Amino acid sequence: MDNKKNPWLMLSFFFICLSLNNHLSLGADTISANQSLSGDQTIISNGGNFELGFFTPGNSSRSNYYIGMWYKKVSLKTIVWVANRETPVSDIGSSVLRISDGNLVLFIESQIPIWSTNLSPTSSGALEAVLLDDGNFVLRDGSNKLLWQSFDNPTHTWLPGAKMAYNNRTKQNIRLISWKNTEDPAPGLFALELQQITSSYVIVYNKSQLYWNSGPWDGKIFSWVPEMRANYIYKFSYVSNENESYFTYSLYDPSIISRFVMDISGHIQQLSWLESTKQWNLFWSQPRTQCEVHAFCGPFGKCNQQSLPFCSCLKGFQATSSNSWNLSDFSAGCARKTSLQCGNDSLANGKRDKFWEMPNMKLPQNPQTVAFGSSSECESTCLNYCSCTAYIYDNHCSIYVGDLLNLQQLTSADTNGGTLYLKLAASELSDSPPSKKRMKLLLIIGITSVIVLFASISMCIWQRKMSKRKENRQINKRNQAHRMLHGESHVQELIDLGELKEEDEKGLDLPFYDLESIRVATGNFSDENKLGQGGYGPVYKGKLPSGQEIAVKRLSRVSGQGLKEFKNEVLLIAKLQHRNLVRLHGYCIEGSEKILLYEYMPNKSLDFFIFDQKQSMSLHWEMRFNIILGIARGILYLHQDSRLRIIHRDLKTSNILLDHKMNPKISDFGLARIVGDRQTEAITSKVVGTHGYISPEYAIDGIFSIKSDVFSFGVVLLEIISGKRNTGFYKSEQAMSLLGYAWGLWTDNMLMDLMDETLQDTCIADQFVKCLNIGLLCVQSNPSDRPTMSIVIKMLDGETVNLPAPKRPAFVIGRDQSSSTSSNKPESINEVTNSLGAR
Incomplete structure (x- = not known):
């Protein structure tokens, strides 16, 4: 068709050209003085790192649009800056972002400005707004003078x-x-x-x-x-x-x-x-922790670090805005379901307000002290004072007026809390006293139960006297069958809940202990028997009826992570048997209780000794070298010799326990992962472990392998021989960690300066240098450069001292970024030990 004979085609082409002249080209990084941004148009930084345009936040179905910036190369749309965060627009087709009167301005349909850079007018030539590749959105003049930037307005x-x-x-x-x-x-x-x-x-x-x-x-x-x-x-x-x-x-x-x-x-x-x-x-x-955030759950909201969601309303209250709570905004808190009577007995059938007892609470701030001597007087004062919402009584009376903020539910093991008495309407509490008939019935049942109980006890005593030996054999058999039955039923309970798989149950040879027997063994979890507090709950010392001492780990958290740890411990350690791994004796699941029973380790953990100036003196060099060798053998068993190929993922000095002979035993398999026989690495979306011991490829990319454990072992080894924590500070300004400090001494040929001062009289120089060399080999940046644990043990056990020189460790800050060795760095342990002998 001849274009000259088709005026409509020519007219359409004209309008397209005009539009392209006034609006942005796709992919540009600049809004010039004669351009604008609207609709689905965006600008993209020159290197493709960031994109800017209109967006709708979250999963909102509302037509609220904002000018914002997000990562271009991140598949999960992540907003990093918003212009009109307080004034959304409803129609992006008629809304325009452009330069006007020396400012970058967002106009809505009626040409009303709703957001601006708010600069004084300038006459420095044509302006332009540019999205830079570092995420800075800038407004500058023709001479590239910076007039405004988003970095100053985050x-x-x-x-x-x-x-x-x-x-x-x-x-x-x-x-x-x-x-x-x-x-x-x-x-x-x-x-x-x-x-x-x-x-x-x-x-x-x-x-x-x-x-x-x-x-x-x-x-x-x-x-x-x-x-x-x-x-x-x-x-x-x-x-x-x-x-x-x-x-x-x-x-x-x-x-x-x-x-x-x-x-x-x-x-x-x-x-x-x-x-x-x-x-x-x-x-x-x-x-x-979430509960440390001020007023996170709002007025009359309660924070609980062991539950999800963290916030819940107090008894007699409901969420002020359920929609906000669904969006994780708890700031509005909770409101009463039923209004208080405030001393007016004519309301609610004449029933006065009452108090709900809330034990183990972290109490709100700013109580008002009232001079009354008894708890009943304190209660009466709060009841008759309309503005009083709660009170506490701990040898003195304190009341709370108005909203209650920062309430936190503590665990039973936390002794820092108190009891709060919350004022509620009578209808929110069941206060009807039991009838006389019910009382009489309860009395009859109680007396009958006592008679039956005494009769049963007498019968048992008589039977035991008649045939004690025979009965003991029958009891042992019955207890064994009972234990096996309950063990299988409780494992099946976890299987039904999806916590264990059928294949996990097969071959599980781990006894079940009932909760009552564990209470007896630990003195009802008494503070006297408490050994410490771990990440998933307290640990107690206990003694079984046989006289065997045990360590009882009571999981107090009921989060998904705690359950996963419990599963790992039950399934993994039950199938692992090695002299350098802590042995699991049994487990218990009753109600919300999840308990693990380990062999008791009287000398606590390794960090208790090596990081304490006094305790470290009891660890002479031979003992430390044997501990290093024992840890290495335990890891090798996990990686190579056990029925399962296991990556521990949380090796650190606090997870190395010591028995009565100071033999090391690796513990805490809650974060461990099973990998295939031929599988060398795996990927996780959630990086777990302890900073300072985590390998770089795991911390940055979520990739873990047996070489991740090798890295952690290298850190532990260096901590053992130096007596210093990896995350500590050192005299050298060039080092922010033990790895950097050790690397500096290695490159400067000052190896013995790393030695723990308490080892000066017992240390064997060539063994010390060998350990330092191996430690640095294990913490190299590239996983492929690190040795396997089988090679580590050969280096530790072997007579040869011709070990390879290590490359630059991971996470070394402040040194030259080159990984090449310096000219004065020792190339082999032969050379190092010779130089040491010459000192």
């Missing part, structure tokens, strides 16, 4: 390279403010800001209540955030001058995608993207 995300600053001239803060909830980016209740006077960061609730403090900057980390010591991904910097004070960070590996977030949960979180699992990995978070 929302809830702090990107590498940006500043968290305090302007010493204007006295203004750059603050991170959480979203209101997962579907509303409006400013929430939690904010992170810098306190210039103390050089520390704080989290503030509702612009006024400070509830977390980082501690002051000491030159390397914030003193109350010890996790930063093991930070091998991020480089932190703090600067203070007459103009500003600010904190910034960068990545040692720029290819890692990472962000720092003020979350709706009231936590600050540092996360990195795991491409292998398509998920964000939480690197560290503060405060450490």
Whole structure:
């Protein structure tokens, strides 16, 4: 068709050209003075790291749109900056982001501006807004002078390279403010800001209540955030001058995608993207527990660290906004279901308000002390005072007026709580006294039960006297059958719950113990028998009727992670038998109780000795070398010689227990994973373990293998011979960890400086250097460079001293980034021991 004869085609072409001239081309990184952004158009940073345009948050069905920025290369859409976070638009087709009067402005349909950069008009030539590849959205003039940047106006995300600053001239803060909830980016209740006077960061609730403090900057980390010591991904910097004070960070590996977030949960979180699992990995978070966040559950909400969700309403209360709770926004708290009578006996059939007893509670702040001597007087005072909502009585009376905030349910093992008496309407409590007939019936039943009980006891005594030996044999057989029956039934109970598989039950030869027998063995879990508190509950010393001493691990948490640990312990250790692994004697499942029974280790854990100046003196060199060798043999059994191929994933000094002869035994298999016979590695979306012992490929990419355990072993070995923690501080300013410190001494040929001072009289020099060499080989960055445990044992056991020189360890900060060895670094242990002998 001849275009000259088709005017409609020419007209359409004209309008398309006009539109392209006024709007952005797909993939551009700039909004120029004569361009705009609307509809589905976006701009993309030059390197393709970030994208900016209209978006709808979360899974919201509402037509609320915002101008925001997200990662282009992350498959899970993650918003890092929002412009109009308080004023959404409903129609992106008629909403336009463009440059107007020297500002970047968002207009809605009626050309009303709803968001602007709020700059004074400038006449410095044409302006342009550019999305940079570090995530900074900037407005600049024709001479590239920066007029405005998103880095100075963050929302809830702090990107590498940006500043968290305090302007010493204007006295203004750059603050991170959480979203209101997962579907509303409006400013929430939690904010992170810098306190210039103390050089520390704080989290503030509702612009006024400070509830977390980082501690002051000491030159390397914030003193109350010890996790930063093991930070091998991020480089932190703090600067203070007459103009500003600010904190910034960068990545040692720029290819890692990472962000720092003020979350709706009231936590600050540092996360990195795991491409292998398509998920964000939480690197560290503060405060450490959810219930430490101020007023997280709102008025009359109760926080429980052992339950999900963490928040629930008190008895007689219901969520103020169920929709908000569904979006993890608990700030509105709970409201009463039934109004209080407030002393008016004419209401609710004349029934007065009553009190609900709440034991083991972390009590709210700001009680008002009342001068009354008895608990009944205290109760009466609160009952007759309409504004009183609760009271406590602990040798003195205190009442609470108005909303109750920061209530937390503590575990039975936590003795720091108290009993709170909550005022409720009478209808919320069952207070009808039992009738006389019911009382008489209960009395008859009680007397009858006592008579039957005494008769049964007498019968048992008589039978035992008649045939004691025969009866004992029958009891033993019956108990054995009873135990096997209950063991199988309780395993089947877990199978039915989906916690164990049928194939796991096969070959499970582990006795079941009833809860009552464990109570007897531990003195009803008395404090006198308490050995310590682990991550999943307290551990008690106990004694079986046979006289055998045991360690009883009582899992107090009922989270999914705790159940998974319990399953791992029951199934894995029951099938593992090695002199350097802790032996599991039995287990118990009754109601909410989940208990494990181990062999008792009288000398506690390895960290108790090596990190204590006094206790470490009892560990001479021969003993330490034997402990190292025993740990290595235990790991080799897990990796190669057991019926299952197991990766422990949480090897550390506190998980190495010592028996009465100081033989090491590896414990705590809650995080262990079984892999196939020929499988060398696996991937997880949730990185677990302990900072300082986790290998780099596991921490960064979620990849774990037998070489991950080798890395952890190397850290433990270096800790044993040095008496220093990996995450500790050392005299050298170039080292932030034991690995960096040891590597510096290795390259400087000052090997014996690493030795624990208590070993000077007993240490064998060539064995010490051999251990240092092996330790550094185990913590090399590349997993393929690390030896297997079979090779480690050959190196430890063997007479040869010609070991390979290690390459640069993982997580060494401050040294030259080259992995090549320095010219003065020893090439073999022969050379090192010769030089030591010449000193």
